[in-house]
Amino acid sequence: MATQTQVTVNPALERGWLYHVQDWVTTVDHKKIGLMYIAYALIFLVIAGVEAILMRIQLLVPNNNFVSPEVFNRLFTMHGTTMVFFVGMPILFGFGNYLVPLMIGARDMAFPRLNAFSFWVSAFGGLLLYFSYFAGSGLYGAGTAPDVGWFAYAPLTARVFSPGHSTDYWTLSILISGIGNIGTALNIVATTLCMRCPGMKLSRMPLLVWLYLVVSGLVFVTISPLTAAQIMLLIDRYLGGHFFDTQAGGSAVLWMHFFWIFGHPEVYILVLPAFAFANEIIPVFSRKAVFGYPAMVAASIGIGFISLSVWAHHMFTVGMGPGPNAFFTFSTMVISVPTGIKIFNWLATLWGGNIHFTTAMKFAIGFLFQFLVAGLTGIMLSVSPFDWQLAGSYFLVAHFHYVLVGAILFMIFSAFYYWYPKITGRMLSEKLGSWHFWLFLIGFHLTFDFMHIPGILGMPRRIYTYEADRGWAIWNMIVSSGAFFQAVATLIFVWNLVASYFKGEKAGPDPWDAWTLEWSTSSPPPSYNFATIPTVESRRPLWDRKHPEEPDAHYE
């Protein structure tokens, strides 16, 4: 050992920045790829956030003309597409890439080169989408960025209604990033099943890894239909096919089915990683093992399966008839059962625990309450007669943003505060974190609580302005002002990320006194993760290590 600990000059330090660029571009290390996913998602988060702010400025007062209707159409299309495909997916895959091998005691993913390929192909998809701003008008001079909405209903995407190339950029960028997503999902499944360290049985895996396994399984059966639908759209647009061409007997409703067969499970692909973070963070800051591990695993798998049978609740207003309406109302209500099991298990984990209100835990508690409210408005919308009144209104927009922001984004912030010390070796500032949390919480509730009301009053989504006499003005003012609170809070968060990297308190390997394997190695982990491959005997290997007199293995 003595010879190994002698000071050796890191060769990376002696070379220039070009060396580092080459190092990151050619890396196959799962941690670096994970960080690139996260960085790329954060950049797009800021871009799509700016788009949201521009839209909220436009809707701040009635009869506003801050942006033109055409620009507004592009803004909501790009905001939705970016947030789902180039923020949500990459940030969740980024954390998965970083954490899954560490948590199961592996040195890398099962297919490191496929992993790098998947990242770069997804990243290229995002660049392609935004390149449309420069090149979308092509030879036709017909608009720049895509403006067909994030679900791009037919026949709006037909050549006649979308001349130029803006829609092609939309289709191709999603098709390409989908290939990357399937590659990463394949990698996560193969890593989880084939790379676990000795003793890490499936019944001992951290719940985060279980949830990523379910998410990856969902990616295969949901991203693929989207890929198929995009291929069909390309055949229609480039080869003159008739899949969604109503003039030649094609069906516009078929596109809706194909899109939402992807679109609804996609919501669960995004929210299950948020559950995964909660499963790791809530027990650690309650100082208790998670309540009901087997029930949590069963509920996750249950959600995975049921989520495949709810898609047409997005289509109640299409006129599917009483049979399908009743079925999809029922299946949508059924999915709240496993979700409810999860909420009760988290509450039971908190119950009687020694709760530490760190910033990560504050965000996790916020997630619990907000996810519950989002679920309740979800149950309201699952009732098809209720949905007929409010589908396509701001009530719906408020509902799904409550899930995406109130649940998913809150848990992503929580995950940053929890794992940042592991990733960088430095703690994030708790003081700035507190400001971030409270400002974001206030902004979130100002925006998305009050957004339900103009929806009930009849304000449709995607309108670029409204008349003053509708009674929507005050509500839109409140909603828009909340958006600024969120923007300021996000800036504080970004500042915290940057400043703590240089000045943050040193974290050490295990700052939270946690129990999963990633905390057993140094912070940041070496490129090989573990000097010797660990062996585990229970669900909390570090608990066993720290409490040899009372190991978990005796109770499982």
Next chain:
Amino acid sequence: MSTAVAIPHQPIEEWKLPSRGIVGMACLIIAESAIFIIFVVAYLFYIGKSLTGPTPREVLEIPWFATVCLLSSSITVHFAVQSLRSAKVNLCAAWLAATVLLGGIFIAATAMEWYDLIYHYGLTVRTNLFGTTFYSLVGLHASHVIVGLLMLGLTLIFALMGKVNQHHAERLEVISIYWHFVDAVWVVVFTVVYIVGR
């Protein structure tokens, strides 16, 4: 590493995990199946909905010979894996050659069918819904056959160059699983296009 918490390293009972190549291929097959399901659903949904001719009954012949060739290539690729497992490299190369030949006949038959449809019956992707769905479904399958043929052909070339040995049996098995999948998809496509849709 001195700051890291050490994990006790104890010997544990035998620890065996599945092969990542086979798990990875299984995942790919699940994802590909989902793509095919969507195209099959679109084909079934649009049967008889074309506003103009030609109809499937007028122009499609059941490709019995090509189908028999493709399905028997599943058997030959299986024997190729078996012979490589028992270190009979030359035998393996022979079975691989038979597989590539049978797959090649299938693709040639598809090419001839398409030539006929395009030049004699004037059926293209643009003609009607039948043309759109037929070419995309059969074409999607044919492109998978071509990818499989490229992989098997490369393996055959490596085998003839003497670069393949018994240790590669598992890799060849991964390719063979893909090939079985392509054949299984053909059973579905054949049933949908040439039996149900005709």
